[in-house]
Amino acid sequence: MQGRLQAAVLGAALATVAGCASNVSTDYNPNAGFANLRTYTLVTPMDRKSHQLLDDRIRASVVSQLADKGMREADRDHADVLVGYGVVDRTRAQINDSDWGPAWGWRYNRWGVPWPLDTRVEDIDTYKDGSVVVSLVSAKTHRVVWQGEASDVVDLPVNDPKHADAEINHAVAKILEKYPPRTNA
Numbered sequence: 001m002q003g004r005l006q007a008a009v010l011g012a013a014l015a016t017v018a019g020c021a022s023n024v025s026t027d028y029n030p031n032a033g034f035a036n037l038r039t040y041t042l043v044t045p046m047d048r049k050s051h052q053l054l055d056d057r058i059r060a061s062v063v064s065q066l067a068d069k070g071m072r073e074a075d076r077d078h079a080d081v082l083v084g085y086g087v088v089d090r091t092r093a094q095i096n097d098s099d100w101g102p103a104w105g106w107r108y109n110r111w112g113v114p115w116p117l118d119t120r121v122e123d124i125d126t127y128k129d130g131s132v133v134v135s136l137v138s139a140k141t142h143r144v145v146w147q148g149e150a151s152d153v154v155d156l157p158v159n160d161p162k163h164a165d166a167e168i169n170h171a172v173a174k175i176l177e178k179y180p181p182r183t184n185a
Contacts, residue, residue, distance in 0.1 A: 023151045024171075026178045032138070032145035034180035039074035040066060040083045040136070054087045054158070057165055058132060061172035069179065081145065084135040088149075089156050130154040132171045136179070148175035 028034075042059060062085050063073065076082070132154075135147040150171035158164045 024148065024174045024178070025151075026146070026148040026175070026181065028146040028181045029144070030181075034146070037080040037136070037145070037180070038071060039078060039080045040071055041074055041076045041079040041081075041139075043082045043084045043137075051087050051089070053161075054130065054154070054164070054168070055085070057168045058085045058087065058134075058172060061169045062134060062176070065172055065176040069176070076139075079139050082137040082139055082142075084133075084137065086133055087130040087154070087156075088133055089130050130156050132168060132175065134172065134175050146179055146181065148178060150175050 042062070044055070044059075062083060066073075066083070074080075129152040131149055131151040133147070133149045136145050137143065138145050153171040154164050154167050
């Protein structure tokens with residue numbers, strides 16, 4: 001019984017995490033020669049004190065994922081690619097409008113429907129989402145050769161660090177599962 005309960009809880013947690021970061025997009029240069037890109041160095045974003053903890057989470061996940069792909073970290077002078085990463089915080093607006101129909105009652109010193117008849121109600125909610133971005137830049141040409149983004153990964157500000165860890169790890173895995181790209185070249 002205990003085993004079934006643990007399996008059910010684990011399944012529900014995985015299903016929840018699997019729903020996160022479902023909107024992953026990538027772009028790349030098809031002439032980059034990805035088979036020759038074996039070493040990397042991480043480049044940290046400038047002046048990101050506000051997202052330092054998030055950047056640390058992404059860094060750890062990127063290092064782990066690239067190691068799983070056989071890439072190894074090198075110093076900047078010997079790296080094939082520079083890996084940039086980070087969280088882009090975007091303020092989103094969600095507009096909820098409804099038309100609740102005519103409202104009879106005492107209005108404007110008379111009985112009936114208010115005139116002009118405008119019963120539309122608009123409610124605008126704003127929230128911040130954190131999109132995770134990973135970019136690989138050629139160390140020789142300093143041009144982007146591959147980039148990936150997972151949108152709406154983590155709610156900002158972070159209220160649950162363990163949940164943020166799981167969301168970021170899942171997002172980085174989804175992004176980097178598309179690296180190296182399958183090219184016909």
